[in-house]
Amino acid sequence: MNNFSSVNSDVELIKAIGNGDHKAFERLADRYKNALLNFVYRYIGDMSAAQEVTQEVFLRIYKAAYKFKEIENAKVSTWLFKIAYNLSMNELKRRKRYLRLLNDHAGEKEMVDRTQAFESIENRELIEAVMSELSLIPENQRAALLLRVNQELSYREISEVLNISVSSVEMLIFRARRHLKQHINRG
C-alpha cells in the first residue's frame, strides 16, 4: 500500500486507490464530489438522481482505478467527468423511456426553489430563466457548456469526455451560448 502522506496529485490518488487505499479514495471523493454533483444535477435536473449518479461514479472509479493509465495530458478529472457524463446520459435515456408520458417538471421546480436565497430579485429571475432554458437545450450542448463554464475544461478535454471532435465542441458551446443569450437580451 502507498504511503498516504505523500499522496497529493489526482494520478497518485488513483494509483493508491488501485492498490486498495481507502483513504486515497476518500480524499479523491472529497475533492470531486460537489463538482460532479453540480454537473450531473444541472445536466439531468434531478437532485436525487444526481446524488445516485455521483455515488455510482465513485464506485466505478474504485473498481476501475487499477486500469487507469497515465497517458500524456490525460487528466483524472476528465476521466471522472466522462464517467459522470455517460452515466447521466444513461439516466436521461432511462427516464425518457419510462417517463415519456409524464409531464414531470420536478427538476425545474426544485431548481427554482433553491434559488430563493439569491439576493437580487432581478438576478434571481434571470438565473431561473437561464437555468430553466438550460434544461431545454440539446443535451450535448448543455453538457459541453457546463463542462466549459462550470468545470473550466478545455475544448480538448471536453472532446474526450463527450467523445467528439474539438471543432464539434466549439460548435456545441457556440450554439448553447447563442441559445441562452436570448434570455439575457430579454432580461
Added chain:
Amino acid sequence: MKCRNIRENLSAYIDEELYPDQSENVTQHLLHCPECSSALEVLQKVDTVLNNAPLYSVPAKFSEKLMHEIDITSSSTENLNIINLIFAPIKKFILNFFTLIESLKSFKTATLDEFSDFPPCSMGYIYFNLIDQRK
C-alpha cells in the same frame, strides 16, 4: 473581418480557444465595433449567470454511505477470492476427471473374445497387411 465572422468566433474567444492570430483579429475588431462588443458582453453574461447559479453540496452522509458501499464491494471481492482459492483445485480436479472420461469414450475398444475366430498367429499378419494398405 466582417461582424458576422467575428461573432461566430466570440464564443471560442471567451474560452481562449482561438489561434493567436484569430484572437488578435477579434480583439482589434472589438476595439472599433460597439455592436460586437455588446454581443461579447451578452455572451459573457451567460457565463456569469451560470457561475452565479446556486451550487449544491452532497448530503452530510454521502461520504459515509459511499465508504459503506466500498466496504461491501471490497468484502464481496475478498470473499470471492477466498471462494476461488478453496474451490479452484476441486474445480480443476472435476474438469480433468470429465476430460479423461470423455477422452476414454473416444477409444474404440474390443474384448479379446471378438478375436477368438481368427486363426492362431493371424493377428500379426492382419496388422502388417493393414499397414501396407495405408502406405
